[in-house]
Amino acid sequence: MDILESGIGELIQPFDMDEFREWNRTQKSRKLVDKRMSQKPLTVSSRMAAILVLNFMEPCVPR
Amino acid sequence: MSLAREVIRQGKKDLRVCGQGVLELDLWLAAGLVKKLDITYIGLEVYGIPPSLRRAVESGQVETCVEWSNASITWRMKATAMGVPFLPARSMLGTDMLKHSAAKVVEDPFTGIKVALLPALVLDVALIHVQRADKYGNCQIEGISGFAVEMSRACKRLIISAEEIIPTEEIRKYPDRTIIPYFLVDAVVHAPFGSYPGEMAYMYGRDEKGIKEWVDMSSTEEGAKKYLEKYVHSVPDHAGYLNLIGDKLLKEAVKNRERRE
Numbered sequence: 203m204d205i206l207e208s209g210i211g212e213l214i215q216p217f218d219m220d221e222f223r224e225w226n227r228t229q230k231s232r233k234l235v236d237k238r239m240s241q242k243p244l245t246v247s248s249r250m251a252a253i254l255v256l257n258f259m260e261p262c263v264p265r
Numbered sequence: 266m267s268l269a270r271e272v273i274r275q276g277k278k279d280l281r282v283c284g285q286g287v288l289e290l291d292l293w294l295a296a297g298l299v300k301k302l303d304i305t306y307i308g309l310e311v312y313g314i315p316p317s318l319r320r321a322v323e324s325g326q327v328e329t330c331v332e333w334s335n336a337s338i339t340w341r342m343k344a345t346a347m348g349v350p351f352l353p354a355r356s357m358l359g360t361d362m363l364k365h366s367a368a369k370v371v372e373d374p375f376t377g378i379k380v381a382l383l384p385a386l387v388l389d390v391a392l393i394h395v396q397r398a399d400k401y402g403n404c405q406i407e408g409i410s411g412f413a414v415e416m417s418r419a420c421k422r423l424i425i426s427a428e429e430i431i432p433t434e435e436i437r438k439y440p441d442r443t444i445i446p447y448f449l450v451d452a453v454v455h456a457p458f459g460s461y462p463g464e465m466a467y468m469y470g471r472d473e474k475g476i477k478e479w480v481d482m483s484s485t486e487e488g489a490k491k492y493l494e495k496y497v498h499s500v501p502d503h504a505g506y507l508n509l510i511g512d513k514l515l516k517e518a519v520k521n522r523e524r525r526e
Contacts, residue, residue, distance in 0.1 A: 206370045206372060207370035209331075209364055209365060209368045210365060211329070211331035211332065211365050212329050212331055213331075214301045214329065215283070217384070217385055219348055219385060222421070234401050237452050237453045238400050238455065240502070
């Protein structure tokens with residue numbers, strides 16, 4: 203397949219889709235376990251974090 | 266916001282941040298946590314480009330800032346959720362945004378039109394704030410959900426903060442609202458007013474004065490540090506933050522919430 207144009211931005215998170223699929227199979231449990239915890243054990247590695255504060259930008263439209 | 270403040274409190278560094286950012290990301294930038302950005306929108310809405318962002322980029326603290334449209338970053342996460350390495354789209358074509366992204370343009374083998382190939386985005390950690398969750402992680406969102414659906418399916422670890430932790434029986438009464446199922450979730454944090462000083466649809470409105478305080482103080486590096494000291498470092502946790510804000514302002518925010526009627 204010929205590449206007609208490429209963005210100059212860095213792919214800052216190289217990925218392995220097979221590894222991610224395996225992660226979901228092996229690391230995501232289907233068991234119903236209590237997952238409540240305080241903020242203190244919160245772990246964000248120095249790798250990638252993704253943030254989304256929902257509704258922060260929602261316009262105030264009367265309904 | 267409560268999770269974002271806790272990340273600062275814990276002193277995490279060298280983050281590569283993906284998504285969309287308003288106040289929460291601006292605080293991270295001011296605190297020096299961010300090394301790379303893979304971003305759609307970042308700004309303080311009516312207040313424009315944040316001074317903290319400008320300082321972080323111009324000083325070299327943020328090493329790279331890769332741009333995407335809102336649609337394209339959502340579809341990158343959707344590609345991950347689908348288990349494919351990219352999705353083709355027509356978003357960003359013909360714009361400088363494509364030039365500053367990491368997308369590639371090819372000719373569609375079926376029709377011959379140009380399409381942008383959007384690489385999958387696999388996240389290590391995602392933080393999402395929702396109105397309601399049960400203790401297992403089943404989450405319900407009201408109002409605009411952004412790219413929460415795609416993000417929740419594109420990350421290795423998903424941390425949920427919720428305004429309310431409700432019984433699973435209540436969740437099951439409205440299964441169509443459970444857009445993030447429990448098996449995607451790794452942790453559930455109870456965080457009432459977790460979006461404050463931003464708003465949470467139908468629960469509380471935004472504290473415009475509180476946001477303006479950040480806008481004004483963050484115009485200088487020293488002011489931004491004072492803000493972080495007052496609202497993040499001087500309190501031990503989210504409960505401490507809410508005590509600092511006080512009942513009067515929180516009740517005012519509830520009074521100013523968006524209403525359905």
